[in-house]
Amino acid sequence: MADRITLEVARYHPERDEKPGIQTFEVPLKKEWVILDALNYVKDKVDGSLSFRWSCRMGICGSCGMMVNGEPKLTCATFLTEYAPGPIRVEPLKNFPVIRDLVVDITDFLVKLSKAKPWLIRNEEKPLADGEYLQTPEQLDSYKQFSMCINCLLCYAACPIYGLDPQFGGPAALALAQRYNMDSRDQGASERMDILSHDDGIWGCTFVGECTEVCPKHVDPAGAIQQYKLTATQAWIKQMLMPWGGK
Amino acid sequence: MMTHHAPHTPQAYHPRMSTYWWLERWPYLRFILREISSVFVAWFACLTMMQAWALIGGPAEYQRFQLWLEHPLLISLNAVSLFFVLFHAITWFNLAPKAMAIRLRGKRVPDLLIAGPNYAVWLVVSLALAWIFLRG
């Protein structure tokens, strides 16, 4: 195995560039290094102006998502040796505006997340003195997978619908809404339904399925959305047949 | 409460999605083919209706229909359509369990147990129809 590998890194300075370009760096090829280690090597030793986000370097904070050879990856969990002999192309996450180098603007996601009402909605709050809402391990299991989302946004980078139509709610926001819908303690399903059973919500999804493929936490947002569609359809039919029923 | 200074808002770069985005990755191409397959399913539906109409029209009419079907262009079209209809069915059966998430006794039923019966029924019905139509 060679001891060096080439990185082709996207660079973009909004103050002077019209569009991003590529800059190459030679970095050490070590078997325990991930892409993030190589980027930090560049920043520490070669070019301190390379900007990128990172924090936990253990795949739980969701900061370090980037495109590696055209695929959305967590750079803290992707090893250099996977791409040897290289070169490795590192670019900012697809489908988002690029602020600088490898940093993208994720404000749109946060707006959409808020819209999905990702919090527990109750008709009536139980007083703390009455203890916890009971929830069996099976009930926990039914939404647990969807609660694992680290908001890394690799799914948005993989979703061609989001790329073509920025109004689309996107996999993570919709999956998180479903996480609360499926939580046995939640009573806000119909409130969320009104917002999300919409062309920009679940009905914008055409089940390409790539979001689930790239998700590093196996959340299966595509599954969440299709299940949501089924529930929404059932609710709609019920409404049609029994319009006098309460929500 | 803003003090006045020269604006300093950097321009973010907004990448444009290429018209040929669906060629960039195999999963995207597969998705587009899956969507296009519905056109061919529609074609088979039309063909079946045309066949029914020909049947109603009597033996001469039906024979004209059969002759028409033997045209090389139509054979090619139907061969391609058959491929796409099969592709359509397979992708549909494989994706259906994802939407259904059935839970039995607290555990999620594996996808194969939902897709499996679909395939089984398809096979049985196909074999039955083949037996009926090919033996006579």
Add this chain to the structure above:
Amino acid sequence: MLDVSSHDVLLVGGGGAGLRAAIAVSETDPGLSVAVVSKVYPMRSHTVSAEGGAAAVIGKDDSLDEHAYDTISGGDWLCDQDAVEAFVKEAPEELLRLEHWGCPWSRETDGHIAVRPFGGMKKMRTWFAADKTGFHMLHTLFQTSLKYNAITRYDEYFVTRLLVDDGRVQGVVAVELLTGKIQAILAKSVILCTGGCGRIFRFTTNASIKSGDGMGLAYRAGAPLKDMEFVQYHPTGLPFTGILITEAARAEGGLLLNKDGYRYLQDYNLGTPQPKPVLRTMELGPRDRLSQAFVQEQEKGRTIDGPYGPVVHLDLRHLGAKLINTKLPFVRELCLKYEGIDPITEMIPVRPVVHYMMGGVDTDINGATPLPGLYAAGETACVSINGANRLGSNSLPELLVFGARAGRMAAAFARETKAPGRHLLAQAVDEETRLLEQFLHKSGGRERIATLREEMQKTMEEGAGIYRSGPSLQRSAEKLRELQERFGNIKLDDPSHSFNTELITALELSFMLEVAESMVQAALHRTESRGAHQRTDFPERDDEKFLAHSVLRRQADAPPRLEYAPVTITRWPPAERVYGK
């Protein structure tokens, strides 16, 4: 380029403590405007990586007094007992409140909250959400905080200094990462929730963002730092990356073995090996003692030589695939990914790594610092409930209990205080000038930030590690002074304004150097061994002289001024710390 905004209460940091405090302010008075100013998006905060669990008394056979005793003895009697009593009392309520907000705590088959054993605790009282407790707590808090319209978030704003006037804190100056614009955010009260500073050391579980910013901000503004010499090493971090392998692995029955496959902890007054884990013994002893045992094993030549230094083995194989996959799935994932090891069939190489700061900004039982208008909560603060050594699973409830307390206090203070005046903008303008002159527009300079940072980490690990001595600390103190001087000569490759992360790393390093100095000075003066602070030249605990908190105040151009403040003892007189029985 300067912008100004103002709010009633301002949070620096948007992690567990910061978000809990922000919500507490809004619940106290929905009319107060709250700003959450964080250098990262809140869901990236380091709370997210906590794994094991959060302790609170709910068992019928458990009691608040027992939780208090475990905490106080775990802290080697340096904890303020009134604060501990308040903490253990409010912890169950806070964790329950989080459950009502949707936190997916793991459950018993009957639907009640489940608890697991944890290090240093005599009874099972650690609530958990699989082995991603911090992740679930943080996301629950963040998603719940989205409900409150009075909370304005300043995402990716780096606070560079506190605005102080008329003897009280009245806001902050921050850099907006997106544009490089300087923002003065005026506020009637400020709460620091910026977490710890593990990145001061070579090997740490901490994320890159843990650079002690809040401690540095408070220190420079004139607020004292307390108990800075107490640095917790977590006994089981992965070599090279330092990634945390949760204590829960030991709570479920994991064993620590040296190179002979021997459960070496039995040689260190931690009890005798039993087939199943016994609380407060062996692998479930307190973290400081376990980390110290590692160093002693290493000196005896009984650790294993790995490619990144000495390690011991954490053996989970006997726990079986089913338990590992249900209770420790994240541990398995991390081992597979970063060590190429499957804990079901292989032993995990581990070593002690820096994990938590018991010390921090000096606060009282309500999160108030001696500087009016300034509060602190979470790892940034030192109340102190953790004393000389923190027990595992106490820090997550600490975020909630003291985040809520500080939030309520800061809200009350804000209601009685008049709004900051515009004359404070002059300080903000000065700060902008300083940033431009010292960093962005500076020419020349020879030192790379990374070089200084690595030298700092090396000297701290060598001189102020698990075992320290007067000479080793003195060497570190001198090295840090040298690094401070060389810092004046750094060179930045990046003079731009938009998303200049190099500027941020320079500012973080500047905080770290000061915080590191405070740690070394505090350690030099405490000539005893207690909890996580072990002096090879003073190996005994000295309650006569040192049953006290070290309190450091910054002095310009001189070493910090050090004083000792008494520890509040209520019902548990100092005794010998005993484990293994």
